[in-house]
Amino acid sequence: MSTVEEEDGLVIREQFSYFTKPKVQCRITITQSAVSVENLSTRLLERIDATDIIGCHCMRPKGAPGHAADDAPRPTAEFRGTQPRELDAYICIYAYTCKKRSDGAAAHFKRRSHIFRVGKKATYEANLRLAAFWRTLVLCVARGVRLSKATLAQAAHVADLIPSRKPMLILINPKSGPGHALQVFRQRVLPILSESDVAHDVVVTSRAGEARQLAAEQDLGQWSAVVIVSGDGLLYEVYNGIMSRPDWDAWVDFPVALVPAGSGNGMAASVAHACGLLPAFLQNPVLTSSLGLAKRLELAMDLMMVQTETEELVGFLSLGWGLLADIDIESERLRVLGGARFSLWAAARVLTLRTYRGRIHYLSGQEEVVRPGDERRVERPRLERAVTIEGSSSEVVGRKRPASESVTGQGDGDAADDGVFQELMLDQVPTPDMQARRHRLSSARDERPPIKLGIPSLDQPPPDTWSCIEGEFVLVYGSLPSHISGDMHLNPGARLDDGLLHLHVIRAGATRAQVFQYLLGLGDGRLTELSFVEVYPVRAVRLVPETPSGYITLDGEVVHYGPVQAEVHRGLGRVLCPRMR
Missing domain, CATH: 2.30.29.30 (Pleckstrin-homology domain (PH domain)/Phosphotyrosine-binding domain (PTB))
Structure with missing residues (x-):
């Protein structure tokens, strides 16, 4: 030698x-x-x-x-x-x-x-x-x-x-999407974990809200990251479980990863897009995402703090009202079809187009646009041993x-x-x-003050510096990352940590043909070319519905229908990725 x-x-x-x-x-x-x-x-x-x-x-x-x-x-x-x-x-x-x-x-x-x-x-x-x-x-x-x-x-x-690492916590929702998540993990994710010596605890969820309860009550210091083998809904549970903790500010940046196994896989597609791996993701989404568990590189990503009249929540993907929110929720009855349910229900909803009256108050984020190459990335090389660990709540x-x-x-x-x-x-x-499990149980984190909202509460009027749009709308939809599902490329220019919610607005008066054109454009992201689509990059937004009924969604989940506002916090979260661009 x-x-x-x-x-x-x-x-x-x-x-x-x-x-x-x-x-x-x-x-x-x-x-x-x-x-x-x-x-x-x-x-x-x-x-x-x-x-x-x-x-x-x-x-x-x-x-x-x-x-x-x-x-x-x-x-x-x-x-x-x-x-x-x-x-x-x-x-x-x-x-x-x-x-x-x-x-x-x-x-x-x-x-x-x-x-x-x-x-x-x-x-x-x-x-x-x-x-x-x-x-x-x-x-x-x-x-x-x-x-x-x-x-x-x-x-x-x-x-x-080689630095030793704690195990990953892997959460699997066996009923997500078409119901193949457990099979996806066993046959396609587990070999990657074995080859890369990634120790892991596995929890197969059995009811709605279980992941939220786990994130709220368990000592997250046992693990190095939370991996979601499901759709975006399970990550929504995890983040809102973390936000319900007294020490949420110490854990909100806990690394997460997503392996797409649900109907909507927007964050997984957005991570691949941010790494320059979107074509590879579309070819093999599970493999591309699983490699992120092996390489353990980290990207910063935006989160948004959301207030409704009944609760405070956190989101990582989207805030919707109108057409896309209706499609997302009403197509739940077709969940067995996987991602195809959105396309089928979208066609039906265009034929029975609805409009919603209300106001949109927003704080423009034009001056916050980040130049390419300015993304804040955290690269922390890691290694841990390949062994499946038996726990009281885990399926081995x-x-x-x-x-x-x-x-x-x-x-x-x-x-x-x-x-x-x-x-x-x-x-x-x-x-x-x-031969044995090596957990480091210390939950010590870098100390920092709690994050405070920089916008007025819902019971106060928006500041004079905010802009307002009032009228009837077919669609109001804002997203943080580039994708809202695996095949819906809403914002091609968006980055995971640009600090902006990219708000799309279609006003009443748009024809069915135009709305159908918009939905078709979601596949390739060519939406800004449509004259009837208004796009606003914002740092905060408040929606005030005046139509008495409808749906408002946060990350694809229904929230209380009524006034709602969101404020973007730049780079607050961390997500694992397979490589840097």
Whole structure:
């Protein structure tokens, strides 16, 4: 092994062999930005970018020392001439490469598993130590840990270079959307968590409001993030549970993540859009979002504090009155159809167009528009161990990848062969902290004063600096991020933390054809080109309905019908994402 300290960081090289071709040697080079693999026979060089790597495992053949079934017969079957040797250890690098379209946009992710033999030492234990050392180096590169000769020398154990992390809390609503959320988690999310060594607690909700109660009462310090496997409604519960806590101001920025498994998946689509991964998200939304759990990068996102006549709430997505709010709520009876319910009900509602009388008071946010590149992002590389944890309120979900699961893009050439075969033949070597749960129960957070509303309460008139629109409206709808569902691109120019609620207004007098044109435009975001659509970027808004009945929605959930106001708080929340733009 050679180690060279260069200006850009440490460069470490070692020679191994390919798992599929044990007689072919390769040279692995680790730098701060990538892992490079050179085939010493063909001199072909393959680069694995650090941003693509989600995990690395030490592997061993079944029957090797330390295996639970050591006395069992050793495997004798061969596959394409490949046979594990008892003294060898193995390194498996999991990477998801984002393939680009001709226009440079991210089209889809391709999975690659790179497996190498470590057999230079005379004993299996020595080879395993060397494999574990290189596993740590790969994870340091993937997690952004700076490597140097000094840090390697000062570490009591090389594994200490990887920061330990608390488990994630995963909330699954099995009845969201078409009712496939639990299946989505088991078959498509769990393999990503396993490959990236993400410890997790799983709670499968059984009733409405359960997530809200959990967020309000549990010690959130047990976890590093809350992951929603559902639609946007479950995240709405979590945030409003947090807001009901006496110490809400200490936890409102608790990291969240969304894996789309519901009817409306607006925040998941908005996160992908913010990362430049929207085409990949549309191709495979679950995979694109799940990679955010593995990479654990954070983006700041806006939240809005909302007041009605009966309660105070928090929202992260939208505030609606009129057509879109009616479609959202009245289409609930078609929930089994998933996202298609919105399209079907929208067609029906256009034929029976309604109007609503009232006033819109707003504080313009034009001067708050953020230039591209000014987004406030927080990048905190993280790592934790892959183990499913049993808790009193959690449903335990196994972590082993089913052999029957179809996984495309396993890898080709010398780097990898058939991924399912490799994982059946080789067992992951458990690390010490995979044997027990390591919770850090401290809930200490940075202290800061409670957030106060900067606008008058509902029983007071709006300030003179606010503008007012009065009349009859077909639609009044404001959204914080770019998307309000997976296929509804309301605000192409919106950013997660621009501090603005983007308010769309369609007044009475718009024809059915024009409204239908607006609904069709939600798919590609070309709404500002429509002359009958007024768009107002605002920092605060107050809606005062005068029509006696209707729906007002916050993040797709019904709130009290009557006067309501919202104030945007810029960058108050945190959401996990797979990579930065």
